[in-house]
Amino acid sequence: MKIDIKTLAVILCLSSFLHVIGLSVLYRINMVRRGLGCWLTGNALWALGFVFNFVRDVPGVGPFAIVANNALFMSGLAFIHIGVQRFFDRDEHHAWLVAFCTFATVTAFYFTFIDNDLAARRVNFSFGSGILLLAIARALSVNRTHPLASSTFALRAVFLVGGIFFVLRGLTPFIGADVGSIFSATLTQTATYVVALVISTLWTLGFIILINQRLAFETRQANELAEDARRAEHMMLLEQRQFLSMMSHEFRTSLAVADFAAANLTEVPPLDQDDIDRRAQMIRRATGSMSQLIENCMSNERIELGGFKLMRQETDINQLISEATHLVNVSPYHHLQIECDEATPIWSLDPTLMRIALSNLVDNAVKYSTGGTITVRKRRSGDALSITVANQGSGISADESEKLFHKFVRGSAANRGKGIRGTGLGLFISQHIARAHGGDVRLLSGEKEATVFEIRIPE
Numbered sequence: 133m134k135i136d137i138k139t140l141a142v143i144l145c146l147s148s149f150l151h152v153i154g155l156s157v158l159y160r161i162n163m164v165r166r167g168l169g170c171w172l173t174g175n176a177l178w179a180l181g182f183v184f185n186f187v188r189d190v191p192g193v194g195p196f197a198i199v200a201n202n203a204l205f206m207s208g209l210a211f212i213h214i215g216v217q218r219f220f221d222r223d224e225h226h227a228w229l230v231a232f233c234t235f236a237t238v239t240a241f242y243f244t245f246i247d248n249d250l251a252a253r254r255v256n257f258s259f260g261s262g263i264l265l266l267a268i269a270r271a272l273s274v275n276r277t278h279p280l281a282s283s284t285f286a287l288r289a290v291f292l293v294g295g296i297f298f299v300l301r302g303l304t305p306f307i308g309a310d311v312g313s314i315f316s317a318t319l320t321q322t323a324t325y326v327v328a329l330v331i332s333t334l335w336t337l338g339f340i341i342l343i344n345q346r347l348a349f350e351t352r353q354a355n356e357l358a359e360d361a362r363r364a365e366h367m368m369l370l371e372q373r374q375f376l377s378m379m380s381h382e383f384r385t386s387l388a389v390a391d392f393a394a395a396n397l398t399e400v401p402p403l404d405q406d407d408i409d410r411r412a413q414m415i416r417r418a419t420g421s422m423s424q425l426i427e428n429c430m431s432n433e434r435i436e437l438g439g440f441k442l443m444r445q446e447t448d449i450n451q452l453i454s455e456a457t458h459l460v461n462v463s464p465y466h467h468l469q470i471e472c473d474e475a476t477p478i479w480s481l482d483p484t485l486m487r488i489a490l491s492n493l494v495d496n497a498v499k500y501s502t503g504g505t506i507t508v509r510k511r512r513s514g515d516a517l518s519i520t521v522a523n524q525g526s527g528i529s530a531d532e533s534e535k536l537f538h539k540f541v542r543g544s545a546a547n548r549g550k551g552i553r554g555t556g557l558g559l560f561i562s563q564h565i566a567r568a569h570g571g572d573v574r575l576l577s578g579e580k581e582a583t584v585f586e587i588r589i590p591e
Contacts, residue, residue, distance in 0.1 A: 137317045140325045141185055147329060148179035151336040158340060162347070167219030170211045171339050177208030178332065185314055195244045202240035202257055206233040209264035212335075216271045219342070236260040250313070251305040258302030265295030265331075279349040280342060287338040294331040297323075442482040442568055449479050449517065453508055456490040465503035472510040479517050481569055481589055489565040489573070490519060492558035493585050497523035500583070515591045520576065522584040528575065536575065537563045562587065 155172040162168055181204035184197040210229040217224045236256060243252040269291035272284050304320055314321070450472045457468055490508075497506045504524030511518050528536070537559050563573040571589040 137315050137321060137325065140322070140329075141182065141315065144325055144329045144332075145179065145182040145185075148175065148182055148332060151332060152176045152179050154336060154340065158343060162343060165219075165343060165346075166221065167215040167217070168339075168343065170215030170218060174208045174211030174215060175332075175336065177204045177211060181205040181208060188314060198244050198253065199237065199241050202253075202260070203233070203237040205257070206236045206260055206264065209261065209268065213264065213268045213271060216268055219346075220271075222271075222274070232260070232263070255302045255305055258298045262295045262298035262300075262302060265291045265298060267295075269295055280345050283338060283342045283345050287335060287342065290331050290334045290338060294327065297327050442485065444480050444482055446478050447481055447483045447486070448477060449510055449519075450477060452483055452487060453490065453510060453519065456487045457494050457508060466498055466501070467505045469505050469507045470509075471507065473512070479589065479591075481517075482565075485565045485568070486589070489562040489587060490521070492562045493521040493573070493587065496558055496585075497521050497583070513588065516571065517589045517591070518586055520584055520586045522577075522582065524582070528583055537573070559585075 152172065152175050155168070155175055159168050159172050181201050184201040184204065187197045188194045188201070190197070210233050213229060214224055214226070239256045240253060243249045243256065269288045272288040272291065301320060301324060453470060453472065457470065494506065494508065501523040507520075507522045509520045509522070559573065566573045566587050566589065569589045571587065573585060573587045575584070576586045577584040
């Protein structure tokens with residue numbers, strides 16, 4: 133069957149403009165999508181290149197149409213290459229594309245106006261188109277991502293086949309094949325129009341599929357993020373309810389103790405000064421507990437809002453330890469022992485925050501032991517300040533120790549209904565304060581009869 137080469141050229145020209153229309157509609161829907169505008173521009177230049185095929189034989193216009201035809205095809209493929217880079221958010225290197233297209237256009241001009249050589253123009257056009265098509269295939273190979281792997285692989289195959297075909301077409305003049313005119317019904321020219329029609333149609337469909345896959349992937353991501361946000365909000369609400377419940381319980385307990393001690397002063401007259409001191413100490417412990425709770429709540433709020441900024445100053449560590457332990461109001465069943473070496477009397481830190489962190493550790497040592505000695509030991513360890521707090525408690529299991537620094541997590545003794553007050557914020561806040569200083573809080577020993585926490589602050 134004999135194929136009318138001009139009819140084939142017309143079909144190719146019309147199909148190219150249909151591709152442009154399809155991409156135009158897609159562009160209007162997805163104008164913010166990077167790369168799509170370059171694909172649209174590239175296909176439009178490609179389509180215009182075929183239009184100039186039909187005026188090659190017009191006297192006085194033909195030579196200019198030949199050069200324009202070459203320039204439009206090359207620049208169209210260059211824009212498609214740029215579109216691929218932009219679509220995958222990769223660095224764009226325009227210099228070599230501009231230089232390459234300029235060289236191909238100048239070469240076409242030379243072999244049209246200065247040395248009219250049809251074979252040389254075919255070599256120039258074929259190799260230029262082939263190299264650009266192979267460059268696009270390489271860009272797709274480098275930029276392929278997992279969610280778009282299938283469509284990217286198919287597009288890469290299309291441009292790879294097109295690039296190989298045009299490179300082989302550029303070799304035909306060297307093997308003695310008949311060059312002929314642009315509308316000669318030779319095997320090479322017929323194959324050129326057929327291949328151009330097929331690959332341009334496939335790459336346009338590939339771009340449409342690629343964009344739709346990206347939109348579907350981003351929609352799934354957005355839905356997953358929305359679901360994660362919904363779950364996080366739900367968890368936050370549960371945490372807030374738990375937090376408010378614990379706070380109200382702690383405040384009621386401390387207020388009840390203070391109210392009982394105050395009422396007892398009037399209803400049951402004190403026996404002696406020791407009795408008065410004992411009742412006053414009970415009120416002070418209750419108010420001290422409320423004060424500690426308020427400080428922890430305020431510190432937690434600063435952590436949540438990202439406002440945990442240090443105000444460092446040279447601080448007397450011995451005095452800091454004295455103030456922190458005094459705030460705790462150690463119970464009459466415990467004996468406080470402070471051991472401070474003389475190697476680190478002054479340290480640069482935020483005294484207010486560090487006082488909160490240390491008092492939390494001491495408060496826990498008191499709460500989770502029924503009596504005995506609470507030992508606070510300060511020393512220099514390498515280039516860091518080390519303060520340890522130890523009690524004679526019931527110990528901490530290995531499984532439990534991994535969760536102790538999480539928010540709202542309390543020791544097993546509190547969970548077993550022993551009536552130990554607290555909100556589960558103390559260790560969480562102490563660790564954040566230490567880490568804000570570049571250090572940390574860790575459990576050195578959780579064995580029975582010897583629970584030791586250490587707070588380390590680097591120099």
